[in-house]
Structure formats: C-alpha cells, structure tokens
Amino acid sequence: MKRGIATIVAAVLALTLAAATSAAPSDAQGASGSTAKSKEVVTHYAYLGMEYREPAPLSLLKPAVIPDEGLAGVRLGTNYNNLAGKFLGLKFVLDETMLPQGGDVVAAAKKLLASGQHLIIADLKAPDLLAVADLPQAKDAIILNIRARDDVLRQTQCRRNVFHLIPSDAMLTDALAQYLVWKKWTRWFLVRGKHPADIEYANDITRSAKLYGAKIVAERAYELQTGARRVDTGYQEIQTQMPMLTRGVPDYDVAFVADETNSFGLYLQYRTTDPRPVVGTDGLEATAWGAAYESYAAQTLHDDFRKLAHREITVRDYEGWLAAHLLEMAVKHGNASNVDAVRKYITSDNLKLAGYKGEGMNFRSWDNQLRQPILLMDQLSLVSISPQPGFLHPTYNTDTLGFDQPQSLCKFSK
Missing domain, CATH: 3.40.50.2300 (Response regulator)
Known part of the structure; x- marks a missing residue:
C-alpha cells in the first residue's frame, strides 16, 4: 500500500x-x-x-x-x-x-x-x-x-x-582526504601535471594530507609527451608511459592525481606499476554533482x-x-x-x-x-558523501571541508 x-x-x-x-x-x-x-x-x-x-x-x-x-x-x-x-x-x-x-x-x-x-x-x-x-x-x-x-x-x-x-578546490580535496583517512588509505602517491592549475590542485592535496594526517610518500610531475593517442598504436605508447611514471615509488595506498588540464590523468587507471586505485581529478572524484547521483x-x-x-x-x-x-x-x-x-x-x-x-x-x-556536502563519485556511481563519519565541527560539519574561519585569509576589503 x-x-x-x-x-x-x-x-x-x-x-x-x-x-x-x-x-x-x-x-x-x-x-x-x-x-x-x-x-x-x-x-x-x-x-x-x-x-x-x-x-x-x-x-x-x-x-x-x-x-x-x-x-x-x-x-x-x-x-x-x-x-x-x-x-x-x-x-x-x-x-x-x-x-x-x-x-x-x-x-x-x-x-x-x-x-x-x-x-x-x-x-x-x-x-x-x-x-x-x-x-x-x-x-x-x-x-x-x-x-x-x-x-x-x-x-x-x-x-x-x-x-x-x-x-572550492580545497573543499574537494578535503572531501577526498576524509574518505581516504576513513578507509585508512593514508599513504598517497601524488602525480601532477605542469600547468599552474595542476600545481594549485596539488598544493590543495598537500594541504589536505597535513590537515588529516595522511602522508605523501612521493610526488612526481607528468612531463612525457604523448603522440596521437587515437591512432592504432596510441594505447601502446600510453601503456608504456604510465608504468615508467609510476615505477620505483615507495609503498602507497592510492595514486592522487592533479590533472586539471585533462592531459593524462585518465590514463593512470589500470596502468600504474603497482595495482592501486586512482583518486583526484580522475578515478574517484570529489564533485558538487554527478550524472549518476x-x-x-x-x-x-x-x-x-x-x-x-x-x-x-x-x-x-x-x-x-x-x-x-x-x-x-x-x-x-x-x-x-x-x-x-x-x-x-x-x-x-x-x-x-x-x-x-x-x-x-x-x-x-x-x-x-x-x-x-561533497559527492565522491566514479564514472558510474556514487561511492560516498563527505563530510565523513567522525569528522565533526562545533557548528556545521560541512565546515570541515575547505577553509574554516580560523584558516580564512578573506578580509572583504572590497
């Protein structure tokens, strides 16, 4: 009924x-x-x-x-x-x-x-x-x-x-960081591009790691130049490059990628030297909305x-x-x-x-x-929503994401 x-x-x-x-x-x-x-x-x-x-x-x-x-x-x-x-x-x-x-x-x-x-x-x-x-x-x-x-x-x-x-980007990386810490995946391998936007996002990842007690075990910049990825041999070049980029990294739980310019991040999935999940701008992403939500x-x-x-x-x-x-x-x-x-x-x-x-x-x-609240999604489904359980705030739990008032540099001068 x-x-x-x-x-x-x-x-x-x-x-x-x-x-x-x-x-x-x-x-x-x-x-x-x-x-x-x-x-x-x-x-x-x-x-x-x-x-x-x-x-x-x-x-x-x-x-x-x-x-x-x-x-x-x-x-x-x-x-x-x-x-x-x-x-x-x-x-x-x-x-x-x-x-x-x-x-x-x-x-x-x-x-x-x-x-x-x-x-x-x-x-x-x-x-x-x-x-x-x-x-x-x-x-x-x-x-x-x-x-x-x-x-x-x-x-x-x-x-x-x-x-x-x-x-803000800080809210997104904090949302991912809370989930990774909740999962006890606290050893991160940071892979970033060279564009200023990539570097800014990588800085937010570093900030979130310090805030929530995670450790960035290694940081590498993607500097390789891909050829024509849609020719017959394009996938072979990528299949070779990604293991080269991720080889010899100390033991880590996740690859945290900062690729705001959409240059390489998608290619990390299933191609890292060690079998590890990918999070950040690709893989598991923090977002305000998603088509599968x-x-x-x-x-x-x-x-x-x-x-x-x-x-x-x-x-x-x-x-x-x-x-x-x-x-x-x-x-x-x-x-x-x-x-x-x-x-x-x-x-x-x-x-x-x-x-x-x-x-x-x-x-x-x-x-x-x-x-x-920030959604954590892969390409096909909702994985979680942050703030995560246990991350509390005296006023609003959502203020654990991004810049809380004590960290704010905003003065509203204009």
Missing part, C-alpha cells in the same frame, strides 16, 4: 515538473530586483557567461564543448521558479548574456548594471569574475559564482559582492534537465539551477523586493537552501562560500 501511494505521489510530481521544463524561459527584460504589476511580483536576474577554450577530453564519451553548459541549468531553475511562483503571484525573468571567446566581459557587465540588473549569475573564470566584481557599478550587486573553484577567490581575493555556490530524489532533477536540454546535467548546470533556486527562495521566504532584501536573506541563518543533498545549505559569513 505504501509503495502504491509513493508511486502516485511520484507520478504527480513528475507531471508537475514536466510542465515546468516544457515552458520556455520568459523573453521579458528589465531591471533586477522585483516590481509589482496587478499584484504580480516580477523579479529579474541575469546570466553572464563566456565561451572559453577548453582542453580536449581524453575520452570520446565526453563532449569537447557544450554550448549551453551552465546556462541550461539556469533556464531549468527559472522554469521551476515560475511554476511554483504562479501560485504565489511571483514571476521570474532571466536575461541571458553569453559572450564569445575573448569577448569584453567588463563592457557586458556594465551594460547589465546600467539597465538595473544587480542579481547576476556569473559563469566566468576567476580573472573575469574579479573584473566584474570590482566594477564600481557592481559594488551593491549580488554576483553568484557557479564556475570558478579557485581557492584565492575565497581567500586573499575574496569579494563582498561575490557568493560562491560552486565548492540519484539520492534524495535527485532523479527528478536529472529527468527534468534531460527533457529541457536533451543531455545529461553537468556540475555547472547544477550550480546554475541552484543559483536560480536560491533567488526564488530569497523572494518567496525572505519577502525580498530588492537587492538589499535578497542579500539580507541569503546571508541570514534563515537560509536553508535545498539542493538534493539531504540538508539545507547556507553561506559562510567569512568568505561567502556555500556550505555543502
């Missing part, structure tokens, strides 16, 4: 949300904040993104470029907002700005701000994000970061008007996103959806009628942002980072 009732409830929810995804985003444009018309409160917010040159994926199963990545999630969130809002007299209007590679993000941001848009969902890399945040016109704006994981944005280069929905009714979000975008949801799509959902919560629960009211609500203890992760999430006051 219980199963039958659950099935009926699930069907009703599916039909309701399907109606949301089939509705196209509104074309209306206007100033951010809320305006009233015939008892309807209209809230405007903007998406600001740019096409960046990304490294080609090592696997043919991963697309090189997803044109609407991030934006599709915001669109879905806006559809959700309008479905729920029509019963409450609320309407949400999305203004989309997607710049081509090398576009003038500062000019685009100035145009949005001049039109009155002060609620901005930013799908930008760190330099462009800071360029927008530092505009005098953006001083009182709310900028929701859904892309840049750089630790520096939460530390010495933090900004009062930037709120980070996407977790289905806990806490997450399947609903997957299904609705597929209907809208005709593909699987990515981390940036999830963060875009979450940003739109956050603004809807601020308007609905915080009685927000302007940017100041939105800020007051999202920085308050009343915020409990639902994101299919089993708990309400809110922002850290010292760096504007969203507290959140």
Whole structure:
C-alpha cells in the first residue's frame, strides 16, 4: 500500500515538473530586483557567461564543448521558479548574456548594471569574475559564482559582492582526504601535471594530507609527451608511459592525481606499476554533482534537465539551477523586493537552501562560500558523501571541508 501511494505521489510530481521544463524561459527584460504589476511580483536576474577554450577530453564519451553548459541549468531553475511562483503571484525573468571567446566581459557587465540588473549569475573564470566584481557599478550587486573553484577567490581575493555556490578546490580535496583517512588509505602517491592549475590542485592535496594526517610518500610531475593517442598504436605508447611514471615509488595506498588540464590523468587507471586505485581529478572524484547521483530524489532533477536540454546535467548546470533556486527562495521566504532584501536573506541563518543533498545549505559569513556536502563519485556511481563519519565541527560539519574561519585569509576589503 505504501509503495502504491509513493508511486502516485511520484507520478504527480513528475507531471508537475514536466510542465515546468516544457515552458520556455520568459523573453521579458528589465531591471533586477522585483516590481509589482496587478499584484504580480516580477523579479529579474541575469546570466553572464563566456565561451572559453577548453582542453580536449581524453575520452570520446565526453563532449569537447557544450554550448549551453551552465546556462541550461539556469533556464531549468527559472522554469521551476515560475511554476511554483504562479501560485504565489511571483514571476521570474532571466536575461541571458553569453559572450564569445575573448569577448569584453567588463563592457557586458556594465551594460547589465546600467539597465538595473544587480542579481547576476556569473559563469566566468576567476580573472573575469574579479573584473566584474570590482566594477564600481557592481559594488551593491549580488554576483553568484557557479564556475570558478579557485581557492584565492575565497581567500586573499575574496569579494563582498561575490557568493560562491560552486565548492572550492580545497573543499574537494578535503572531501577526498576524509574518505581516504576513513578507509585508512593514508599513504598517497601524488602525480601532477605542469600547468599552474595542476600545481594549485596539488598544493590543495598537500594541504589536505597535513590537515588529516595522511602522508605523501612521493610526488612526481607528468612531463612525457604523448603522440596521437587515437591512432592504432596510441594505447601502446600510453601503456608504456604510465608504468615508467609510476615505477620505483615507495609503498602507497592510492595514486592522487592533479590533472586539471585533462592531459593524462585518465590514463593512470589500470596502468600504474603497482595495482592501486586512482583518486583526484580522475578515478574517484570529489564533485558538487554527478550524472549518476540519484539520492534524495535527485532523479527528478536529472529527468527534468534531460527533457529541457536533451543531455545529461553537468556540475555547472547544477550550480546554475541552484543559483536560480536560491533567488526564488530569497523572494518567496525572505519577502525580498530588492537587492538589499535578497542579500539580507541569503546571508541570514534563515537560509536553508535545498539542493538534493539531504540538508539545507547556507553561506559562510567569512568568505561567502556555500556550505555543502561533497559527492565522491566514479564514472558510474556514487561511492560516498563527505563530510565523513567522525569528522565533526562545533557548528556545521560541512565546515570541515575547505577553509574554516580560523584558516580564512578573506578580509572583504572590497
């Protein structure tokens, strides 16, 4: 009987949300904040993104470029907002700005701000994000970061008007470290690339090892140059290179890889000299979201996103959806009628942002980072969720991930 009732409830929810995804985003444009018309409160917010040159994926199963990545999630969130809002007299209007590679993000941001848009969902890399945040016109704006994981944005280069929905690299490596320590896999072999982003991620791995009592028994940089990996003999070259890279390493439990540029990490699996699991940017990964994640009714979000975008949801799509959902919560629960009211609500203890992760999430006051559980996933399944059992915090256990207040270097000077 219980199963039958659950099935009926699930069907009703599916039909309701399907109606949301089939509705196209509104074309209306206007100033951010809320305006009233015939008892309807209209809230405007903007998406600001740019096409960046990304490294080609090592696997043919991963697309090189997803044109609407991030934006599709915001669109879905806006559809959700309008479905729920029509019963409450609320309407949400999305203004989309997607710049081509090398576009003038500062000019685009100035145009949005001049039109009155002060609620901005930013799908930008760190330099462009800071360029927008530092505009005098953006001083009182709310900028929701859904892309840049750089630790520096939460530390010495933090900004009062930037709120980070996407977790930092430090949060990701801490999430993996907790699980490895819980498993008693505390001897790590660190393999990193040469790119600055690889080195920064490797530094986070080292930080996490010190924090949780693990030991990095060896560190090596991948410096070999692969040939054409998709010719007939490409796999043979890789099969030779990986054992060379991992030979003669002191006994270790896991290979912890830092390959942010997608150059070699995938090739470590099943090719190390000693048979060891791979974690980090490949193998077992820490992430805000995953295509195989289905806990806490997450399947609903997957299904609705597929209907809208005709593909699987990515981390940036999830963060875009979450940003739109956050603004809807601020308007609905915080009685927000302007940017100041939105800020007051999202920085308050009343915020409990639902994101299919089993708990309400809110922002850290010292760096504007969203507290959140971190998923540990391989390519096909959820392995665990951090924080791990036994890693406790006096206020929020999620503050064991990333920079807690005593480690924070953020001063909010701007």
